[in-house]
Amino acid sequence: MDSLLSKIDSPSDLKKLSVPALRVLAGELREYITQTVLVNGGHLSSNLGSVELTLALHYVFDAPRDDVLWDVGHQAYAHKIICGRRERFKRLRKNDGITGFPSVKESEYDAFTMGHSSTSLSLALGFSRAAALRGERKNVVSVIGDGAFTGGLAFEALNDAGQEGAKMIIVLNDNEMSISKNVGGVSKYFEKLRLSRGYAKFKHNLKKGVSALPFFGDKIVNALDLSKDAFKTVIKSSRMFEQMGIRYYGPFDGHDIRNLIEVFRAVKDLDGPVLVHVVTKKGSGFAAAEIDPERYHGVAPRSAAAPAPSFSDVAGQTLADIADANPDIVAITAAMCDGTGLNPYYVRHSTRYFDVGIAEQHAAAMAAGLAKKGFKPYFAVYSTFLQRAYDQILHDVCINKLPVTFLVDRAGVAGGDGVTHQGVFDLSYLSMLPDMTVCTPKDGAELRAMIEWSQSFFAPLAIRYPKAYRAEYGFCAPVESGKWEVIREGGGKVFILCAGNRALDIAIGAADAEIVNARFVKPLDTEYLSSKIPRGALVVTVEDNVKRGGFGEAVTAFFNDAGVAVKVRNLALRDEFIENLDIGEVFAQNGLTAENIKNLIKKSEKSLK
Ligand SMILES: Cc1ncc(C[n+]2csc(CCOP(=O)(O)OP(=O)(O)O)c2C)c(N)n1
Incomplete structure (x- = not known):
């Protein structure tokens, strides 16, 4: 690879580049992300929208000493690539590659393991307070989308951050979209900010009114060589944040690397909470995704097989x-x-x-x-x-x-x-x-x-239910609360009780046994359990849920409480977080296989006679 990207192993390599070179790098990153995601699957539109933002952030801040948090984390591909994972990115969302979200197990540059929305401001505030308590001077930056901003947790954090002036930098990445078009009053407010001001240019706007602000004073004005007027208009248009005690800058063009670098340099090391509003285009640089960003939000991996019914x-x-x-x-x-x-x-x-x-x-x-x-x-x-x-x-x-x-x-x-x-x-x-x-x-x-x-x-x-199912069974008993459906009569002493379609898929391949579609996990079909399952029977429960508190434990408890001596074996997931990215492998590792059911039955054969 004779590209600029091939020379980037960490953000320090980035810092040696000129702004025009960063623009070239942005193009290379877009190409690399697009080609990889179209094959492996993953989030495309959001990642294409945040390339320049990522480069400017890592150009100015000093991760991992400075903490950079990506809200949700679905838009951090460029970050991953330039933070030491360029080659592994080819195996995005594969066990021998890298995950699609920030992961502390993967890299010291990933400040937190995350994947759910609207958490980053609370985390940043925690980081910021930890640094203050230890007397450390550093920057804590959280990048949060306008969609993630609609989550209540983000507002709880803002409320807290504003009240005591915690040092943190919030980068609002506003692309007018959540997965679909963003909704609600907050999104309308951001729109107003965008429309009322047009893009702020750092040189012409941001620097100018700084001395008018109580937080800054003349020192910073001098340091930045600023004059006054235009920045006031930036401030005026953002009353909501200002009144919460959070300084607002923007909106800025989130694809203008030079401007972004200047803005981030200006806010770096400032005390108190700061919000930088940048406007980006979801899907930027890939025409199909720009036209239909929702369709390319999450892309399925390329596959020869027809998609399963959903x-x-x-x-x-x-x-x-x-x-x-x-x-x-x-x-x-x-x-x-x-x-x-x-x-x-x-x-x-x-x-x-x-x-x-x-x-x-x-x-x-x-x-x-x-x-x-x-x-x-x-x-x-x-x-x-x-x-x-x-x-x-x-x-x-x-x-x-x-x-x-x-x-x-x-x-x-x-x-x-x-x-x-x-x-x-x-x-x-x-x-x-x-x-x-x-x-x-x-x-x-x-x-x-x-x-x-x-x-x-x-x-x-x-x-x-999961996303997809294998095929229609072709029959369906009338639904009644707490009533199960027998899929295959057994006539012996082995009963396989399955919670959900994936459990049934496994059990269907197992040997002679009664197979039950335990379609109600709560309430259990106690009539079935007490009338159909004889003493001494082997009952195998199957579910793709953790064992603790799951379907199988409820069945075991039923027999214990009833004082009925049956042998119950619960096939379920172990008490641990699942890192493996391959569903089949997870099932195999947890013994959720037809093979394992067969072995269980075989082992019990003697006692069942
Ligand atoms: C609690 C929670 N609910 C839903 C989601 C699914 N989700 C992932 S990304 C996303 C949209 C985020 O929009 P935004 O923050 O604006 O980022 P963008 O994709 O536009 O860059 C949603 C709803 C999630 N990750 N977490």
């Missing part, structure tokens, strides 16, 4: 269909319309559709409010992001016993998105809540049947 599509389509005849239905998303399959619903029922921004807590509580007033809310949400709304599920939905349905998508082992995106805790964290019902379909037809049935179910309900 539970998300079934969920969105079914919801749209039942809402035609049921005016009480409302649908809610926390900025994940496309991912959760809600597009057809949105098209047909836009007045009963609410995109609340990246605000899962608010979505769950707001759903409770709608339910209390007689509506039938469906909150479609990824399992991993629903974790954030735990107290709202418990306090607002369950204690108030409200008929909110959670369509829990991307449940189970996550694969390429990695450790922060695993959906392997939901069966545990949902089924331990009183009054919550939890079910999990074996295929698309069953998901459709469950959603149709849920219209007449007036209590908290979670329907949990």
Whole structure:
């Protein structure tokens, strides 16, 4: 490789380059990111939008001594490449390569392991306070998108940062987009800032009014060789932040490297919280992504196989269909319309559709409010992001016993998105809540049947499924709370109880046994368990959820409590965070295989006779 990029092994190599050379490097990075993501899959639009920003930040700040935090972390590919992972980037989202999000296990330049939205300001404040307590002088920078800014956690941090003047630099990367078009009052406010001012040029605007500010004084004005007027207008247009005690600069063109470098140099080492507003274009430099940034937000890996049918599509389509005849239905998303399959619903029922921004807590509580007033809310949400709304599920939905349905998508082992995106805790964290019902379909037809049935179910309900399923089974017993479906009669003493389609996929390949679609994880089908399973039987439970608090433990507890002597073996995930990026390997490592079920049965053969 005879490129500039081939010479960049760390940010110190970057610092030797001229601004024109940095621009060339930006082009090379874009090309490299695009070519890799189109093959391996990953986040494309956001990464193309943040290339110049990344270069300017690493040019000015001194990571890893200075902490640079990437909110969500899905836009940190250029950062990874220039921070020592250029070659490994070819194996993006592979076990022998690198992950798609910042990871402290991967590099000292990744200040934190992250993947969920809106955390970076709180983390930065923690870093900043830690430095202050130790008497260290350093910069803590967090890069946060306008989408991530809609998360309540970000505002909690701002409120805290402003009150005591903590030293931190917030870079607001505003591209008007979350995954879809950004929503809400905050996003409108950013738009106003953008439109009212046009781009601020550092030389002409920023430097000028600095001495008017109580924080700065003449010293900095002299140091920067500044004069006064224009900066005042920058300040005036950002009252919200200023009144919170956070100095605002911007908006700046986030693709103008020279200007960005000047801005970052100016704010580096300042005391107190500072917000630099930069405007970028999602998908920048790759025409298809610029035109349709949502489509290229997350790109699937190139594959020869036809895509598997999607539970998300079934969920969105079914919801749209039942809402035609049921005016009480409302649908809610926390900025994940496309991912959760809600597009057809949105098209047909836009007045009963609410995109609340990246605000899962608010979505769950707001759903409770709608339910209390007689509506039938469906909150479609990824399992991993629903974790954030735990107290709202418990306090607002369950204690108030409200008929909110959670369509829990991307449940189970996550694969390429990695450790922060695993959906392997939901069966545990949902089924331990009183009054919550939890079910999990074996295929698309069953998901459709469950959603149709849920219209007449007036209590908290979670329907949990991964992204895709293998194929339709071709049959589906009527859905009834707490009733399972026998997939294959056994006639012997071995019973395999499966929670969800992935568990069934495994069990189907196992030997002679009764195979049960345990479609309700809560309540269990106690009638089946007590009437069909004889003493001395072998019961194998299978689930792609952690063992602790999961389906299998509930079945074991049932037999213990009933005093029935059966041998129960729980196949589930170990009590550890899953770093492996390959779903098949995770299943194998945890014994979730047909082979393992066969061995278990073989070992028990003698005692079963
Ligand atoms: C708590 C949580 N909810 C949802 C997501 C899924 N998600 C990943 S990126 C993203 C959009 C972020 O938008 P923004 O911060 O503006 O960054 P951009 O992609 O526009 O650069 C969303 C909703 C998440 N990572 N975390």
